[in-house]
Amino acid sequence: MTTQPARLAPQRDAFPFAAIVGQDEMKQALLIAATDPSIGGVLVFGDRGTGKSTAVRALAALLPPMQAVQGCRYNCDPARPTAWCDDCAARPDHAAHTMPVPVVDLPLGATEDRVVGALDLERALTRGEKAFEPGLLARANRGFLYIDEVNLLEDHLVDLLIDVAASGENVVEREGLSVRHPARFVLVGSGNPEEGELRPQLLDRFGLSVEVRTPEDVPSRIAIVRRRDSYDRDRPAFQQEWSAADAEVRARITAARALLPGVEVDDAVLEQATRLCMALGTDGLRAELTLLRAARALAALDGATAVETSHLTRVAPSALRHRLRRDPLDEAGSTTRVTRAMAEQFGP
């Protein structure tokens, strides 16, 4: 059945990103993913009510708008013909329009039809046409796909996402349809580890993983409650108050994106990254790649033109903690292991 998709962006009255108290690692990870979408997504694990969804929704409202081909259902980029969908390839005219970066919510219990897309029942029944009705994956192309409680997601959807996230393409072969379309998105998942583990294959798809905790100190909690309260009382005024700070973050992302291709990584830093990954025994090369990419994005966000050790150490916990080989009998958390290895490699 065709249902209205749950869509976060454009959310006019989202909570301002800059007004989020604390949670620096999460904000850093989201900014890195916004700067370099090829990082491969962010996983946010933590307790309830720690502002996970608020941050993602806030980022959606913050991102600079993008150009897309007019009338394209997959938000194709007019400037990149190689990534066009079949429709756009056949289209003679690629007039562009400005649209907000899509941030699509994949709710728990979403059906396969809604995620991958399905036969458009409305058109089939009323006009007798065989048409494809794009699903959430199509809408998320070039944007963000947000899955709250990703650890509770059903298996068959997880399988689907793993494949699409890896190939950047959604292939639909069902109900007499045969459709393929680009689906490149930044996967943002959140969840509470107490309610279930994440499947290792999906875990590996996330570039960065962040652990969030409720601030235990009373002043930060007061700040959170106060800001949230004034936001709820008068949203426009609150947004007005924070619009300058938000604009600053937006400018930082825009500048970082421009700077990113020119950020250098010298051999010494590369070696440090490799040594760190070897010391932690991470599987495969994905860890090193993500670590370096994240460090580059962070350097770009800082306005630096070369990656330094400090960038590496700042992103290493996010980039590596979910890639450690699981040792159920080791009581130490993965964050501790990464920190320990970093201390050994880089000195205290």
Next chain:
Amino acid sequence: MSTRLLPLPPGEGRGEGAFATPPSPARTEAPTPLQTPPNPNPPLPQDAPPTPWADAVQAAALLAVDPIGTSGASLRAGHGPVRTRWLALLRALLPDGTPWRKVPLNIPDARLLGGLDLAATLAAGRPVAERGLLAEAASGVLLLPMAERAPAGLAARLATALDAGTLSLLVLDEGAADDEQAPSALMDRLAFHVKLSDVGAREPEGDLPAADDIAAARLRLPAVQATDATLQSLCAVAVALGIASVRAPLLALRAACAAAALAGHSEVSTEDATLACRLVLAPRATRLPVQDAAPDEDEPQPDPAPPEPQPDPDPGQGADPPPAPDTGEAPAPGALEDILLQASLAAMPQGMLALLQARALRQPAPASGTSGAPQPGRRGRPAGTRAGDPRGAERLNLIETLRAAAPWQRIRGATGGRLQIRRTDFRVTRHIQRAETTTIFVVDASGSSALNRLAEAKGAVELLLAECYVRRDQVAVLAFRGTGAQVLLPPTRSLVRAKRSLSALPGGGGTPLATGLDAGLLLADSVRRRGGTPTLVLLTDGRSNVARDGRGGRARAEADALQAARAIRVAGIGTLLVDTSPRPAAAAQRLAETLAARYLPLPYANPATLSLAAGRIGR
């Protein structure tokens, strides 16, 4: 922070009795001054703390003042006159014409969010849109009955709606056992957790707030301010009670503002904040505040009420909450925090500790399937089609429907290229979903070998868990010793939880094998009712010396154990018996035969073999 318990007023029988007693008819008829909410002022905790019903009435009033801001309430009560009365009260307090809609648990997305009305579309030959229930309930109230069985997907959609701030949700939680709870994604977002299960149907209604007062309060609400001291105290109390979610103090603030508006204050007063703490924060507490020397003061109090030492009380009764303080004088900022904390403590029911423990152990979210066999529907992979009405949770398979309709076109007199499709042609896609396996470890924690065995079981559980996500399995651990059995780890897939729950395993005492088997069967049964497949792994030497009734005696105990084993066999639950005695024992073999279990003598079981063996049964 310093939390000092105020001294008990002398002469008042305040041990076990006066506080939060489940109301009995005798009590309500007694001349005791029953706490009733003076209106419009919120009740100050006076001699007796307010009854649960009085608190529930207050919650309804505050909810009615600010339905959207407080997000709603959860109502833990069975279906009955008390709940009906509360709902009627709330409805009367809301403005006329406020939407009031009920969500059935099996609601399809199209109905909840809006979509295409298939039958109408077919009949009309043009798209007929269906308005979603969420849209219908906008700026009104949505009721979710049987919330303890709500699937995670529905909870996620409702949580999104709550985040958008468009409606107020009433979660009707009919759970009976402690581990049956409404989805925590929803509970966290609702200001009030009202518990009506202890309220008797014959309890007098007391003073009910008037709808006019509520309407006036609603107008005053936007102007109500809260001082920094109030905000600070609310946050501090939340921290002291171990409430991790930042939503809780925020919701408490909303409730406090609503209370202030109701009382006609322009600024949140101590009483307003006290009320908010009692209604919003107290039910969420996960721990009692750390009290320096306070419990010591509490114990030797010359309390006339219950001098007799209770033999085996519920662990919560030791921490008898103090009376609510007198809030007469204007408090200093630091004192406010203490007052609020005391009020929250006073609002906690007896046996709070036991409740907190149960909550720590509880199943995080109900499995998405409701009771019985795996639910057919839209979940899982598609597997063929069948005839059926697609208006439920299923999707019309158009191709198959057309194929079914095709042979009848001439008979039905189809003309002009238009197909004639009848309801009987409808075909829907079938889906299959693999049932989860839950491996339940039943561990003999008695006697001398206990520590050893438990450590092995723990290792096996963790190894199983480490790989279980791949197989999508769950693990539970149950230990029996002394005179009872205890669920150490409810079915879970979370390694984090397992590690925490298993870190402190008690051991020693007699061997109540029958009780352990019974508990295993009970847990297996509940797994089965959630749609999973249970398997039991029994770690014991098969010897038993405590009978079901808790008395010693080897013969009785073993007869009971064999009887319990037969029940498991009849239930048809796959079982593995791991004989942990140094040499394979006849008792264990006999037990395995009775259970129709696989028998695995494993005197020096190591976690790896154990987890391998456990992984093989039931598949």
